[in-house]
Amino acid sequence: MFMERKIYNSELWNNKQGETESLPSFMTRFKNMLSKVEGISNKSALEALRGALRCPSAFCQEMSINTPLIAKVTEGTSDRYTERFKAVYPLLKDVALADAPGKEEVRLVTEPIFEFSIKFAAEAEEATTIAIWCVTKNIDCCRCWFTNYHEEYPKASVALLKKFVEEWDDHSPELLSSYYSINLLKRTMNNFLLLNKKGSRNIPLFIEADDYVNYLIKKVN
DSSP, X not given: OHHHHHHHOHHHHTOOOOTXXXXXXXXXXXXXXXXXXXXXXXXXXXXXXXXXXXXXXXXXXXXXXXXXXXXXXXXXXXXHHHHHHHHHHHHHHHHHHHTOOSHHHHHHHHHHHHHHHTTXXXXXXXXXXXXXXXXXXXXXXXXXXXXXXXXXXXXXXXXXXXXXXXXXXXXXXXXXXXXXXXXXXXXXXXXXXXXXXXXXXXXXXXHHHHHHHHHHHHHXX
């Protein structure tokens, strides 16, 4: 299938990032070209993207994975990886969902994407937005969130909580759509309160987190 697509969509398969073209600019152009290719699979889209990028070898290794569902962060500078996330991951989310119509498929897509995006939520607005999208589509992402809260990504978790508070009216219909979802969200928020107390009530970050968590608990109850 990939070889057939390559023959009939030469503009996409021969597309390359320019020597002086920024990653965000290239990704906008690539996504526009990709939208014109009907029926393209995850594997083929990522193959075309991988071949077109002018990027560090570590990123090429990441993109060599056939599916975005298990993409991992490799070692590197924060700025470079934040730029990468802003440009690439919204596209990967869209491509992944194209072949994930069922509940189980969505679960397989959202959990790894959430785990990846939470790493950048304190630095990139796009990461926060995608992390929230993951939780609304799959409430079990809260389990991953709890695992990463605040031991590894305290600022990211606070950024995510803040966004949930600000956009509660937009996301509450999905978050409160079932007893299971309500119960898991409530348990997660209560566990966050306990973790904040174990951290330190004197640290402004945890105090801010408490404010957001208490707000969400009231909304869920």
